[in-house]
Amino acid sequence: MNYLFLKAQNGDKTAEDKIFKFLFVRFCYLAKQRVGEGACEDIAQDACLTILEKYPSLNGSVQFEPWAYQVLRNKIGNYYQKLASEANYIINDGKIVEFAHPKVTNPNLRMHILDCLRKIHKANPRYYQVLTLVSEGYKTEEISEKLQIKPNNLYVILNRSRKLLRDCLKS
């Protein structure tokens, strides 16, 4: 990425195209995680435009990826601020506004996942404990402390369970 960025800064249009195609897909995904499917493309596009305007004058000591990520975060923040101001107006009007738009789960996928989780639970009961603690709001450092394991072991447990779950879902 940094290599492409340097080439684009030196006027290589192909490199610039590659960077923005690459970034747009990722920005869409990251924005979707935070704001849902409705506004994710707008936010990603907005972030890409800002990057396109500013990257040629970017200082050489600045790392491109963290900077681009920060631009996206700012755009997501702006979106929430805008939502909040609109929500205030609507609440004053006596209506309820939903900030998050949770995706409706496909019942088949849900049952399939549930079946696989039960199988995994027999092989690796710790995965359930971790998921429970996550649903209670704990983060990895606290979870590893509670389970009395090293954080790296926790990540290994999680990734192994993920692999089992993915294999089970595929089968």
Added chain:
Amino acid sequence: MENKCTNMEIGIHLHAYEISALNEKMTADFETHLLSCKSCFKSVQEFENESMVLKNDNLILGEINSAALINNKSFWQSFTAPTCVLALIIILMIYPTFLGLSSMASSSVRSVNSIILVSVRSADNNFSINHENDIVLSFRYPDCDIQKEYQIEIYSEKNLSLPSIHLKTLILIKQVVC
């Protein structure tokens, strides 16, 4: 196309990120990593729907919570009245057997079953085989220890100590024939 993660130190956080278990700084680090790592981004994208269900679906979270609660039941909590009574009965049944076994194990003094003289060489004329100064005995003592010293006394059938072959010496067992 790269198939391997470009930075495994951050890439190891993959599933923790998917289920939102990372703190804010680690999430930011992982998302920055996603901008450049094709392998991690592909993995995250492929598993997007499943991770959404794992994070947000109330039915699944409910099932997971109840199963984890059952799993977390402590050792002492599993002792109910019937299990305690059963354990007591088993202990009462086993205890006499244990006592019998321990009394058997404690008897350390054992009698010698037999002593077999194989060949004798002595300087004594009354018991002479040849004119050497030593005798060679072979005897059987079940369960004796090799390299352990034993004291042996040999008497005649009339319980008289044989002066000619009176033997009261420390011997070292070097070979045991089973």
